Amino acid sequence: MTAARPATARLPRAERVRKRPDFVRAQTSPDARLRAQSFLLLLVATDPAAPARLGVVASKKVGGAVERNRAKRLLREAFRRNKALFGAGVDVVVIAYPELAAQSLGGVLAELEALAGRIRQKTAELARRAARRHAGPAAS
RNA sequence: GCAGGCGAACAGGCGAUCGCUGGCGCGGGGUCCUCGGACCCCGCGCGGGAGGAAAGUCCGAGCUCCGCAGGGCAUGGUGCCGGGUAACGCCCGGUGAGGGUGACCUCGAGGACAGUGCAACAGAAAGCAAACCGCCGGUCGGCGCGGCCCUCGGGUCUCGCCUCCCCGGUAAGGGUGAAAAGGUGGAGUAAGAGCCCACCGCGACCACGGCAACGCGGUCGGCAUGGCAAACCCCACCCGGAGCAAGGCCACAUAGGGAGGCGUUCGCGCCCGCUUCGGCGAGCGCGUGAAGGGUUGCCCGCCCGAGCCUCCGGGUAGGCUGCUCGAGGCGCGCGGCGACGCGCGCCCUAGAGGAAUGACCGCCGCCGGAGCGAGGGCGACCGCGCUCCGGCACAGAACUCGGCUUACGGUCUCCUGCGACC
């Protein structure tokens, strides 16, 4: 498995949420929900062996195509620089709010930093639960 | 210098670092395998990676499918003329009308003697003629001057003035309106009127110029063709429908699920089985007929046709392809007033798919503000240099082109008007 490579500040296809059902699962039944000033973080547990994946949602409420692209790029950049924060086995779906279009990268990083403690706590909890679940019926 | 018009090109630049993506090359791993290879994943390297509007989706096409793509009607669209183009509702050049002192700009600009309709309020009257006030004439009546007669009361005649009603003439004037059947001037008359005349306008005809729209000139007609077709409509021309979630290939999955409805004709030939030798049944072919379906609004025609239609329920919404070389760009030459066409040469210029083309830092550039410094001017102030701060538009490809429309930043060529100076 190539996921054994040390985590770098890259964001290849395998580390992005790319299927509609995955987005729907995160939005309808998230395992954790964390609110920042200009975005909303949704966490949902997946296969513990898989790397953390990012998915960004920027609706028309954010603005036109330029603003929505800007919002998604900012969030991807912030996630890319803080991948270690989320560990593995989790889908991170971020919903952008309209204020995000006017935000700078420094501001987004600061907002993410403010949530860092709670993110670490939640992801660790999810990892423990997943480990227990896989230890039992994994023999089948 | 200020104000404005037409057009053109551009869309901040350079460097460093960290990323994304498709192409090529090398290396590693995996799947399939006809052992040649194909496909997928990962890493490294190289070079590519938004627009003039990528936008709105208002038109026109290419492309793909709809079994074939025929005729008519309806609907819809276009609407001065000629040209350009693959095509257009676009563009170019003209014509006409309108706007601007001008450079220039704007225009849905066919038809109102084919028909139907509309015009509030006001006004006499709103479409075919008519006449409210007014003006003029007349009858009757009244008053007056004069003449004649006379029974001195008056009667009668001519003329003048006044006048309700009535009869007739008139459409110049008044008034209403967006609009009242040509306009101005004269002549004329009882008053008036294209009744007549001149000019203008309008219409018809003729001649000339122009491919044409139309222009120009002449002659004639006294002038009974009002407005609205972005009201219905008429005329001419155009138009089959859907859209890359089109369409193709592969993989996976459910299982021929339930309910209701309409149908499954007839003849001939061949052949098989049974036969009480009369026939009966099954199959194939040809013809015919039929529920229903296709022809994407309707009809005709054509085609499919033993199954079809409706509702409920269930499953899949993964990969590859279409996907970027095209009515393609750029340059030069030739033809054309121009849109554009022709020829030659050069170039390959994004192809994503929860959706890339980015983030951040430094330097430079442009604009605005503040401060400091030296300078010019009596002065308000002016330009120069440095430092700091802020800003640098509108906006993001989703099959691809040609247009239109809208959004938006500064720059420049040429041109116009006004002002000042030489």
Added chain:
RNA sequence: CGGGGCGUAGCGCAGCCUGGUUAGCGCAUCAGACUGGGGGUCUGAGGGUCGGUGGUUCGAAUCCACUCGCCCCGA
């Protein structure tokens, strides 16, 4: 990609097709009356760039073109 609808007073709507007289209705607002006061009822009043810009017309909320914003449906 394709199709449809809406925008009129603070709020919810009519009027638009078939152009015309003062753009109408309900709630809300304000004033007055009834009541000792509140509520409620009655009477009266105010409040409109008809989303925007052009055009057609004598005249436009209404017709036409462009445009802005919002909503819905189908694949």
